[in-house]
Amino acid sequence: xxxxxxxxxxxxxxxxxxxxxxxxxxxxxxxxxxxxxxxxxxxxxxxxxxxxxxxxxxxxxxxxxxxxxxxxxxxxxxxxxxxxxxxxxxxxxxxxxxxxxxxxxxxxxxxxxxxxxxxxxxxxxxxxxxxxxxxxxxxxxxxxxxxxxxxxxxxxxxxxxxxxxxxxxxxxxxxxxxxxxxxxxxxxxxxxxxxxxxxxxxxxxxxxxxxxxxxxxxxxxxxxxxxxxxxxxxxxxxxxxxxxxxxxxxxxxxxxxxxxxxxxxxxxxxxxxxxxxxxxxxxxxxxxxxxxxxxxxxxxxxxxxxxxxx
Amino acid sequence: xxxxxxxxxxxxxxxxxxxxxxxxxxxxxxxxxxxxxxxxxxxxxxxxxxxxxxxxxxxxxxxxxxxxxxxxxxxxxxxxxxxxxxxxxxxxxxxxxxxxxxxxxxxxxxxxxxxxxxxxxxxxxxxxxxxxxxxxxxxxxxxxxxxxxxxxxxxxxxxxxxxxxxxxxxxxxxxxxxxxxxxxxxxxxxxxxxxxxxxxxxxxxxxxxxxxxxxxxxxxxxxxxxxxxxxxxxxxxxxxxxxxxxxxxxxxxxxxxxxxxxxxxxxxxxxxxxxxxxxxxxxxxxxxxx
Numbered sequence: 196x197x198x199x200x201x202x203x204x205x206x207x208x209x210x211x212x213x214x215x216x217x218x219x220x221x222x223x224x225x226x227x228x229x230x231x232x233x234x235x236x237x238x239x240x241x242x243x244x245x246x247x248x249x250x251x252x253x254x255x256x257x258x259x260x261x262x263x264x265x266x267x268x269x270x271x272x273x274x275x276x277x278x279x280x281x282x283x284x285x286x287x288x289x290x291x292x293x294x295x296x297x298x299x300x301x302x303x304x305x306x307x308x309x310x311x312x313x314x315x316x317x318x319x320x321x322x323x324x325x326x327x328x329x330x331x332x333x334x335x336x337x338x339x340x341x342x343x344x345x346x347x348x349x350x351x352x353x354x355x356x357x358x359x360x361x362x363x364x365x366x367x368x369x370x371x372x373x374x375x376x377x378x379x380x381x382x383x384x385x386x387x388x389x390x391x392x393x394x395x396x397x398x399x400x401x402x403x404x405x406x407x408x409x410x411x412x413x414x415x416x417x418x419x420x421x422x423x424x425x426x427x428x429x430x431x432x433x434x435x436x437x438x439x440x441x442x443x444x445x446x447x448x449x450x451x452x453x454x455x456x457x458x459x460x461x462x463x464x465x466x467x468x469x470x471x472x473x474x475x476x477x478x479x480x481x482x483x484x485x486x487x488x489x490x491x492x493x494x495x496x497x498x499x500x501x502x503x504x505x
Numbered sequence: 506x507x508x509x510x511x512x513x514x515x516x517x518x519x520x521x522x523x524x525x526x527x528x529x530x531x532x533x534x535x536x537x538x539x540x541x542x543x544x545x546x547x548x549x550x551x552x553x554x555x556x557x558x559x560x561x562x563x564x565x566x567x568x569x570x571x572x573x574x575x576x577x578x579x580x581x582x583x584x585x586x587x588x589x590x591x592x593x594x595x596x597x598x599x600x601x602x603x604x605x606x607x608x609x610x611x612x613x614x615x616x617x618x619x620x621x622x623x624x625x626x627x628x629x630x631x632x633x634x635x636x637x638x639x640x641x642x643x644x645x646x647x648x649x650x651x652x653x654x655x656x657x658x659x660x661x662x663x664x665x666x667x668x669x670x671x672x673x674x675x676x677x678x679x680x681x682x683x684x685x686x687x688x689x690x691x692x693x694x695x696x697x698x699x700x701x702x703x704x705x706x707x708x709x710x711x712x713x714x715x716x717x718x719x720x721x722x723x724x725x726x727x728x729x730x731x732x733x734x735x736x737x738x739x740x741x742x743x744x745x746x747x748x749x750x751x752x753x754x755x756x757x758x759x760x761x762x763x764x765x766x767x768x769x770x771x772x773x774x775x776x777x778x779x780x781x782x783x784x785x786x787x788x789x790x791x792x793x794x795x
Contacts, residue, residue: 246600294780297787301542301599301743305735306783309776312732316772429732433544433607440604477619483611487590490605494597 201448205358212350220350221418226458227353228414231360233438233450235407238364240436241444242373243400244380248304248432249291249311253284253405255427256314257412259324260284262332262422273338280413281406287314288405292398311432319424329423336417343417353414357451360407364447376400441489443498452497460485509644514761520650522757523657527712528730529737529749530664531705537744538680538701541591542599544606547731548613549706553579553713554722555617558626561717568631572656575714576707583706587699595698614724623724630718653715660711661750668746677701681744733760736775740782742789751790 208227212220232254239245257280264279265271295306318324335344343349367373375396378386387393416422425431434457442453463469464478464485474481493499532546556575564571590609594602629635630649637645668674676697680687688694713726720726737756741748756775763774782790 240600246603248603294783298783301536302739302787302789304542304599304603305739306779308732309736309739309779313773313776316776317770320772321769429728433603436600437604437607440600444600477615479611480615480619483608483615486604486608486611490601490608491593494601 201361204451205354208354209351212347217346220346222458222462224350224353224418225415226455227357228411228418229435229438229458230451230454231353231357231414232408232411232435233442233454234357234360234364234447235404235411236435237439237444237447237450238367238400238404238407240439241446241449242364242368242380243376243397245296245397245401246304246436247307247401247404248429248436249307249309250404250408250435251427251429251431252291252311252314253288253408254412254415254431254435255318255422255424256287257281257284257409258416258422258426259318259330259412260409261336261413261416262330263324265332265334265336268333270334270337270342270344273336273341273343276336277410277413280416281409284409284412285402285406288402288408289398292401292405296394296397296401308429308432311427311429315424315427315429318427324422324424327424329421332416332420335420349418353418356410356414360410361447361451368447372396372399437486441486441496443496446498449496449498456497509640509642512640513644513646514765515758516646516650516654518758518761519754520654520657520757521761522754523654523661524712524716525730525733525737525756526750526753527657527660527715528709529734529741529753530661530746531708532734533738533741533744533746533749534677534681534701535705536738538677538684539591539698540595540599540684541602541702542606543705544603544731545609545613546705546709546734547727547729548610549579549583549709549727550713550716550730551617551724551727552582552613553710554628554717554726555621555713556710557714557717558628558722559621561628566631566633568634572711572714576711579710580703580707583703584699586706587702591698591702592695610727613727617724625721625723627721628717634718649718653719656715657712660708664708664746673697673700733775736779738789740779740789742791745789745791748789748791 208223211223215223232250235253236247236250239247239250260280260283261276264276291307291310295303295310298306319327324330335342335349337343341348341352343352368377375386375391378389378391379393379396383393412426415426438453438457439450440453441456442451443449460482461478464481465475467475469475470481489496528546528550531549532543535541535543535546553575556578557571560571560575564574590605591602594605634649634652636648638648638651640646666674668677676687676692679690679692680694680697680701684694687697733756737749737752740755741750741752755778759774759778760771763771767774
């Protein structure tokens with residue numbers, strides 16, 4: 196039963212647009228995009244044991260590349276833009292990874308954070324991407340009959356990206372490369388003694404995670420049609436880390452569950468009809484208190500609820 | 506750039522660096538001894554600035570008593586906070602603490618917005634510090650900024666004294682170099698943690714109170730200083746107060762002169778500095794302790 200859960204979830208998501216209102220459908224697309232983003236971080240944190248607090252940089256760079264590479268007046272080539280976004284994010288990940296992987300543990304957390312801030316300030320303070328206002332996408336990209344401007348097409352595009360990312364990572368986990376990453380997470384010293392060039396493995400994971408975050412950024416840019424530096428702000432890096440911890444580290448489905456739970460909680464707490472005007476105006480307070488409660492009561496994340504009790 | 510401008514910029518750099526030092530020393534102590542990555546540390550700086558804003562009308566010209574009351578209040582607040590939210594987290598992973606402090610930021614930001622609103626405020630400097638000093642024939646320098654630097658130096662010296670010449674300081678240094686050993690020697694680590702955390706909160710809040718009359722008091726002021734302080738801690742070496750001092754001054758100079766020479770790209774100067782230091786010394790400039 197448990198094995199089939201991702202397939203059932205995928206089928207359910209594919210059938211959903213038939214019954215959803217446009218607003219709810221947009222919310223699902225957003226959740227799907229953030230699930231891709233969360234999965235890309237899960238590759239680093241859950242699988243390799245590298246806690247990055249600067250992952251939003253790659254997300255933002257993917258989004259910015261999409262808009263900067265799009266033609267002014269007509270729709271760009273969807274596939275080329277997607278590859279460009281992933282390549283740009285991967286390139287920055289290569290630079291950041293090469294430097295920050297020299298450090299360990301808490302240093303790594305802070306260094307990735309600082310490099311993300313560097314990217315944030317480049318886009319925030321210079322005219323490169325329209326400064327703090329960001330830039331707009333005039334026409335959504337196309338690929339043959341596929342038009343990202345069409346809501347239904349966009350829905351399935353995002354869903355396909357999530358399925359591909361999920362599939363890729365679950366294959367990766369079972370591969371030799373994935374086992375090496377798991378070995379590094381548990382005991383890097385021993386892996387090195389066993390003859391693995393651990394630095395290269397970690398760098399490869401870091402670059403791949405960056406590229407996948409770039410994919411999520413591409414999707415978000417196309418969905419929203421606008422990007423601004425706040426995409427790379429450290430709040431975003433914190434939020435995505437929160438999603439995977441909330442869902443449960445070490446499980447791919449945990450990242451997806453966490454992304455959905457985070458987005459839905461935020462939506463719930465900010466809707467005046469559900470929680471009243473006062474609380475909806477102060478949704479950060481209720482969200483913060485909920486997270487504190489989660490930390491105190493559910494050390495294994497939401498997925499811990501599903502696991503059988505001993 | 507003539508000599509007087511250069512001098513003014515140097516004074517600004519030192520003043521900014523010293524202010525960073527107050528915040529970063531608390532951050533580095535809390536990490537070095539408790540092993541907690543405190544993302545909410547910037548919020549304490551913000552809380553200090555808002556504390557100055559709310560206390561200033563009550564105290565009028567009595568600025569120093571106001572600082573004292575603010576420090577005591579924030580230390581008590583830190584003591585309670587550690588008891589309520591952190592005491593059960595030490596046995597857990599770092600990630601859980603990151604999550605907890607992230608949640609605390611959300612809560613603090615929202616409480617701030619509920620209590621004092623989202624407006625930008627100014628806090629007037631007291632009259633006896635409001636003037637300016639002539640510097641050369643054309644330039645002047647605000648007295649308050651000199652006072653801020655002096656206050657930071659006094660606090661820094663006091664910190665040095667406490668850490669190096671008291672029993673508490675001995676425990677702090679021991680805790681920074683080997684936490685388990687300290688516990689093994691029968692020192693009440695729970696109490697030590699609580700004191701260190703309260704001290705760190707008080708330092709950050711004091712920095713916020715001192716900064717309030719120079720910069721305006723605004724929402725989000727905590728987030729900016731937090732990230733810069735991370736850079737300071739990474740450059741200086743985690744758990745090292747001396748390293749934090751050197752790194753704060755470095756960052757102060759790079760930031761101030763970056764703004765003078767490369768206005769547009771000034772934001773990334775400190776991060777480049779950090780990258781350079783990491784290539785050279787991945788563990789930061791100094792070892793734990795001092």
